[in-house]
Amino acid sequence: MPSYTFTLNGTETTVDAPAGMPLLWVLRELLGVTGPKYGCGVGVCGACTSHLDGAAFRPCVTEPAAAAGRRVTTIEGLADGEDLHPVQEAWLAEDVAQCGYCQPGQIMTAAALLARNADPSDAAISEAMSDNVCRCGTYIRIRAAIRRAAQG
Incomplete structure (x- = not known):
């Protein structure tokens, strides 16, 4: 099973995941990040929207390889400590x-x-x-x- 390393909400993270698994499931099921929600699974409802290097993207239609070496921010990482965005x-x-x-x-x-x-x-x-x-x-x-x- 491939390993992917990326920065998740400010912390470098490495995860083993099947290559075709949507990044949304990597985040939710393997890394315990539950802010991005499953809505449609085809990238049209926006419930899973997160940031990839600061730009909005849909992890439900993104493979984990796309995040390798990049910054993924979910709603959990948007605030600056106790200070809300x-x-x-x-x-x-x-x-x-x-x-x-x-x-x-x-x-x-x-x-x-x-x-x-x-x-x-x-x-x-x-x-x-x-x-x-x-x-x-x-x-x-x-x-x-x-x-x-x-x-x-």
């Missing part, structure tokens, strides 16, 4: 979460958006978030939270 703070302030299932992926997508565009337009927010499904329909609060985080 500005997007996480905005999520709480805007009371975004209802069921909470999609929220890790939503937050990770929003954080990646703000990292590359500190003041996104409504159109940019809509485009970035368009593939993240919220079954509870909190899209208005999601947009408000992204705006709040962008304002600092």
Whole structure:
């Protein structure tokens, strides 16, 4: 079984995993990281969204070899110790979460958006978030939270 070494939430990690196993299952089942959720398994719902070298990606459709030698950040690694990321703070302030299932992926997508565009337009927010499904329909609060985080 191949071994893969990558930085997971700031810690160098080596894991033995089958080559074809989706990285989502490596994270959840082999490494115990449960923030990224399984939603669709085909990369269209956004529940598993995490960061690969700072860019949003879908580990449900990514093989572990793609992470080798790179930085993987999940919702568990977004905060700086006890200090929440500005997007996480905005999520709480805007009371975004209802069921909470999609929220890790939503937050990770929003954080990646703000990292590359500190003041996104409504159109940019809509485009970035368009593939993240919220079954509870909190899209208005999601947009408000992204705006709040962008304002600092």
